[in-house]
Amino acid sequence: MTNAAEFSGVTQSYGETIAVDNLNLQIEEGKLTTLLGPSGCGKTTTLRMLAGYITPSAGTITINGVDATRLPPEKRNLGMVFQSYALFPHLTVADNVGFGLKLRKVPAAKRRELVLHNLDLVGLAHLADRKPKALSGGQQQRVALARAIAISPSLLLLDEPLSNLDARLRVQMRSEIRRIQAETGLTVVLVTHDQEEALEMSDVMVVMRAGKVMQTGAPATVFTAPANRFVADFLGYENFLATADGSLLTVRPEHLRVGTAGGTTGGAPATGLNLPAVVTDSVYRGVDHIVTMTATDAAGQQTTLVSTTRRDTLSSDQSGVRPGDRVLAQARDHEIVRLAA
Known part of the structure; x- marks a missing residue:
């Protein structure tokens, strides 16, 4: 070089x-x-x-x-x-x-x-x-x-x-x-x-x-x-979760899926994120669907999570969620980024 x-x-x-x-x-x-x-x-x-x-x-x-x-x-x-x-x-x-x-x-x-x-x-x-x-x-x-x-x-x-x-x-x-x-x-x-x-x-x-x-x-x-x-924030990562040991995880909105009781998002991840959450907003935009949720991370802090799903991959469970619904915020292990302090 x-x-x-x-x-x-x-x-x-x-x-x-x-x-x-x-x-x-x-x-x-x-x-x-x-x-x-x-x-x-x-x-x-x-x-x-x-x-x-x-x-x-x-x-x-x-x-x-x-x-x-x-x-x-x-x-x-x-x-x-x-x-x-x-x-x-x-x-x-x-x-x-x-x-x-x-x-x-x-x-x-x-x-x-x-x-x-x-x-x-x-x-x-x-x-x-x-x-x-x-x-x-x-x-x-x-x-x-x-x-x-x-x-x-x-x-x-x-x-x-x-x-x-x-x-x-x-x-x-x-x-x-x-x-x-x-x-x-x-x-x-x-x-x-x-x-x-x-x-x-x-x-x-x-x-x-x-x-x-x-x-x-x-x-x-x-x-x-x-x-x-x-x-991460500057490049569009919106979901940040503290861990019990004080480190920080992040997931891009397009990698965060919404699972519901009795439904699937293609199967809950065997490893990775499977966090209970409550829907606060659900917006259909034609090409995609945005779901905003609140959840409590492993450090006990309440955080806002955003999931963006393309229309062609949207499941009936995800499209049907409404504010107040209890759901699961899910991401596979390889979709989770562990950040330095």
């Missing part, structure tokens, strides 16, 4: 506020790494330190093995795409894409070749002579992406690049960014607060909270084995 960038003991503070706290992180070459977390977790500050827009209060940042901690942005050979696109309105699409190449004094003929190549890569070569105002939001984002990669950056940094697009375009651009990253072999660092976006696009996910890394790993690993309650 080769690291395109590395943070070693990096801290960024503003007075008494610590935005990033002793960060140690490796960005693998040729991978798409997402920095994921809620607002204020330090992910954008981390990206801006990597870009050179912020100098860390402590620690070292290396890019391709070179200490870049105090290098200005223009000396780092990085491409960056912001959520606002930041296109020059008075320049054509082609001139926007070629702007960084012109600053680097790339000869005109070579510059035209690179501009057309990168516009073709994002599917916009036919709009080379248009101005940004004549483009849709998705097209403007593609131009910003083409401009960032035209300079052959060591890393491509994306700061919430899809947040201003509608839902359909966001899904489309996720696929486009993955395709471009695969075709070019670029190392990409993407900042997002969207769990679905991170899961779909990442080779490596870095989940952050309060300036610290909570968990790093492949999306499937982080999703199926969250390291702690914060990561």
